Amino acid sequence: MSNPKTRKNGAVIEKLLDEASWLVSHAQALEDYGRKEADAEWLRAGECEEEVACLLEGAGRVEEAAVHRVSSASCFEKVGAFARAATLFQATLSANLLSKRLRTEVEQRLERCWSHANKSSRKNFVGRKKPTSV
Amino acid sequence: MPTFAWSIEEIITAHPELFMEHSVAMAVALMKKHGRSSCEFEVECSGEALSAIGNEFRARVSWNELTESKADRMIRTEQRKPIVERAAVALAALLFAKLIPDCRLRVTQHGDKADFWLPDLHCALEVSGTEHGKDLQRRCHDKRAQVLANPLGWNGFVVVCCFDRRRPKIHWSHHRQEQTEHE
Known part of the structure; x- marks a missing residue:
């Protein structure tokens, strides 16, 4: 018999999975309509998916x-949050669970994220003002 | 051949885990060229998991005036390809809601594409749409390979909707992982 805590965690995960699914589909719809709110919804969806991935891993559903x-x-x-995307791709690869085809695809996308993250960091660094010395 | 009559708006409440309003309007945008308030699809089924449903049936899908007005706006503003793909998702969601009881449908993002999952059946789902009857067979073949390559190694369903002006048709199939090992 499964213990009540495991059952409760399972219910929380299922609820979060439904929420993540709704957010992803809503972000897709906003993007289809060309609405500027799409970016904020993609961020919310990304955060929810990240949380649910963490809980699934804890429950052994790796x-x-x-x-x-x-x-x-x-x-x-x-939404151009490449550093955050790269960290997640890297975490996926290190779990070593992906099929060869998916692994190759994730590796390519990780490379692309690193390259974009580098470019935007360089731009931010050049644009950042040095603090004036007192 | 049995005929089922359904309303497309029913998927909004049938799948609370998905935002479906825009897919419903996109489906109506394509279906309304076949009829004033409904469109009849010939549905072909194959695969073990669908054997209880039968090999073929007709699905008469209707819509209301409010959805139709949204669909008219959609046709003016959207590109054709996203409309066809999203419309196919709406019809796939309708088939599962009506003929496979208690079957949740979830979506994840994979690059620029959406992956659909049926967690209660431990199956992946590939959905595709076309407006040309001649594309149907090839599309079914391609999607079958894609669904069985899903990262969880689950069995899969494929729904390909053809919004051909003369003969609207849906091909709905179920595929098991073992099939790929023997073929």
Whole structure:
């Protein structure tokens, strides 16, 4: 018989999975309509997917966790949060659960995120003013 | 051949885990060229999990005036390809809501594409749409390979909707992972 705590965690995970799904589909719809709110919804979806991936991993559902981590990274990538996406892709790869085909794809997307993250960091660094000395 | 009559708006409440309003309007944008308030699809089914439903049936899908007005706006503003793909998702959601009881449908993002999952059945779902009857067979074949390559190694369903002006048709199939090992 499963213990009540495990059952409760399972229910929380299922609820969060439904919420993540709704947020992803809502972000897709806003993007289809060309609405500027789409970016904020992609961020919310990415955060929810990240949280659900963490809980799935804790519950031993590691393969599903990898799928949701890739989903989270994809949401962040869409809004240009490349450093965050790269961290999630890296975490997915280190779990070593992906098929060869998916692994190759995630590796390529990680490279792309690193490259974008580098570019935007360089731009931010050049644009940042040095503090004036007293 | 049995005929089922459903309203497309029913998927909004049937799948609370998905935001479906825009897919419903997109489906109506395509279906309204076949009829004033409903469109009849010939549905072909294959695969073990669908055997209880039968090999073929007709689905008469209707819509209300409010959805139709949204669909008219959609046609003016949206590109054709996203409309066809989202419309296919709406019809796939309708088939599952009506013929496979208690079956949740979830979506995850994978790059620029959406991956659909049926967690209660431990199955992945590939959905595709076309406006040309001649594309149907090839599309079914491609989607079958795609669904079985899902990262969880689950079995899969494929729904391909053809909004051909002369003969609207849906191909709905179920595929098991073992099939790929023997073929």
